[in-house]
Amino acid sequence: MDMSLFVRYGPQILVGLKYTVVIWVIGSIFAILLGFLLGFALSFGNRSMALLLRGYVEFFRGTPLLAQLFLLYYGGPSVGITLDASTVGLLGLGLYGSAYFAEIFRAGFASIPRSQFEAAASFGIPKLAQLRYVTLPQIFVLVIPPSTNLLIVLLKDTAVLSILTVPELTFQVTGMTIETFVFIEPFVALAAVYWTLTELVAFLGRRLEVRVGRYLQP
Amino acid sequence: MSQVSQSALILLIGAGTTLLVSLAGNALGLVIGTSICLMRLSQARFARAIAIAYVSFFRGVPLLVQLLIVFYFLPAVGLDMPPFVAAIIGLGICSAAYQAEHLRGGFLIIPRGQAEAAHALGYTPTQTRRYILIPQAMRAAAPALVNEIILIVKASSLVSVVGVADLMRVSQNIVARDLRPIIWYAAAALIYFIINVVLARIGQAVEWRLNVGHVKGTL
Numbered sequence: 001m002d003m004s005l006f007v008r009y010g011p012q013i014l015v016g017l018k019y020t021v022v023i024w025v026i027g028s029i030f031a032i033l034l035g036f037l038l039g040f041a042l043s044f045g046n047r048s049m050a051l052l053l054r055g056y057v058e059f060f061r062g063t064p065l066l067a068q069l070f071l072l073y074y075g076g077p078s079v080g081i082t083l084d085a086s087t088v089g090l091l092g093l094g095l096y097g098s099a100y101f102a103e104i105f106r107a108g109f110a111s112i113p114r115s116q117f118e119a120a121a122s123f124g125i126p127k128l129a130q131l132r133y134v135t136l137p138q139i140f141v142l143v144i145p146p147s148t149n150l151l152i153v154l155l156k157d158t159a160v161l162s163i164l165t166v167p168e169l170t171f172q173v174t175g176m177t178i179e180t181f182v183f184i185e186p187f188v189a190l191a192a193v194y195w196t197l198t199e200l201v202a203f204l205g206r207r208l209e210v211r212v213g214r215y216l217q218p
Numbered sequence: 219m220s221q222v223s224q225s226a227l228i229l230l231i232g233a234g235t236t237l238l239v240s241l242a243g244n245a246l247g248l249v250i251g252t253s254i255c256l257m258r259l260s261q262a263r264f265a266r267a268i269a270i271a272y273v274s275f276f277r278g279v280p281l282l283v284q285l286l287i288v289f290y291f292l293p294a295v296g297l298d299m300p301p302f303v304a305a306i307i308g309l310g311i312c313s314a315a316y317q318a319e320h321l322r323g324g325f326l327i328i329p330r331g332q333a334e335a336a337h338a339l340g341y342t343p344t345q346t347r348r349y350i351l352i353p354q355a356m357r358a359a360a361p362a363l364v365n366e367i368i369l370i371v372k373a374s375s376l377v378s379v380v381g382v383a384d385l386m387r388v389s390q391n392i393v394a395r396d397l398r399p400i401i402w403y404a405a406a407a408l409i410y411f412i413i414n415v416v417l418a419r420i421g422q423a424v425e426w427r428l429n430v431g432h433v434k435g436t437l
Contacts, residue, residue: 058411070406160278
């Protein structure tokens with residue numbers, strides 16, 4: 001195996017890495033924000049709204065990301081939504097992730113005993129303050145482990161975007177293998193890069209878990 | 219036969235392929251996963267280290283990249299296999315890592331005393347595993363294992379990339395000819411959805427079945 005190959009394709013691979021990280025970060029932020037709103041509405045919204053949102057969540061959780069991306073990327077233009085591959089990737093990852101985050105936050109809200117709301121209400125604490133000072137701090141601790149897992153899943157799923165020709169890491173490396181006819185080494189190196197990234201996220205997640213859960217320790 | 223009904227038929231055949239690849243991959247994953255899990259729980263440090271590395275690697279790398287490696291690696295070592303088989307192997311070794319962890323969770327809730335009691339009663343370690351530990355671990359892990367099948371069905375959409383004519387790939391082919399992406403991709407998504415709903419129902423039935431003769435709230 002010729003190591004100069006990696007030197008020659010180095011800049012291209014770095015561009016890919018940048019795309020992977022940027023799409024993952026922005027897509028995840030989008031997924032967390034939308035997922036929080038969805039989880040909140042599923043927990044406290046009226047019944048018809050909850051039913052509608054349940055349909056949204058079940059669709060995105062019950063179908064493959066690839067099918068969703070194809071629908072948006074190839075089906076979008078025929079209903080007047082024409083987006084470039086990277087935007088579809090970002091949006092698709094965000095919508096997909098939001099359905100899973102919605103479930104995480106819904107479970108978080110469900111874990112708060114109802115009596116807490118009643119107690120807060122009887123103390124005359126406004127709804128918003130109650131959310132900010134009573135509910136969210138408790139939920140925050142609970143949602144960190146599943147959220148870390150989901151962020152890792154989303155990081156790995158950015159590789160799927162290569163199929164839509166988003167110029168991310170897997171796409172760049174696939175391009176490199178096609179040009180050079182060297183397959184195994186680049187893909188193994190690619191796997192090592194993803195492995196490092198996901199282990200890093202898992203490590204940070206565990207650190208954060210310990211950090212915010214400190215008050216629970218006796 | 220009209221073009222549309224022909225396409226619909228092709229789509230259904232693709233769905234059959236998806237089911238077949240997923241179930242075979244899942245079964246392979248259960249076999250490898252059980253071995254990995256037993257290695258993870260064994261006394262031998264070396265076996266444990268291998269199991270930990272296996273789980274960490276296959277859960278930490280995108281399935282697409284794993285499939286690409288399997289797809290190119292097998293021919294390079296002289297194993298020329300049809301993409302269909304390579305896809306099953308790829309799904310199997312990946313899902314094994316997840317299933318090993320589910321099973322480990324199942325084993326961990328069995329009280330230590332049971333293995334000791336079995337030893338005291340003269341069970342060999344193999345018998346202890348076969349008759350006492352594995353059945354209970356399977357029961358405890360059943361919900362997670364069924365969930366894993368659903369995840370594999372969705373993940374199997376990636377085998378279209380290595381040339382398997384699964385649901386995703388045939389819907390792409392149909393769209394290439396028919397030029398109505400929304401209809402066919404939505405149909406494909408719907409079929410995935412239906413498969414998953416049915417699997418979830420079967421999962422509930424299996425869970426219920428496994429709980430027969432078993433007091434709720436105990437192991």
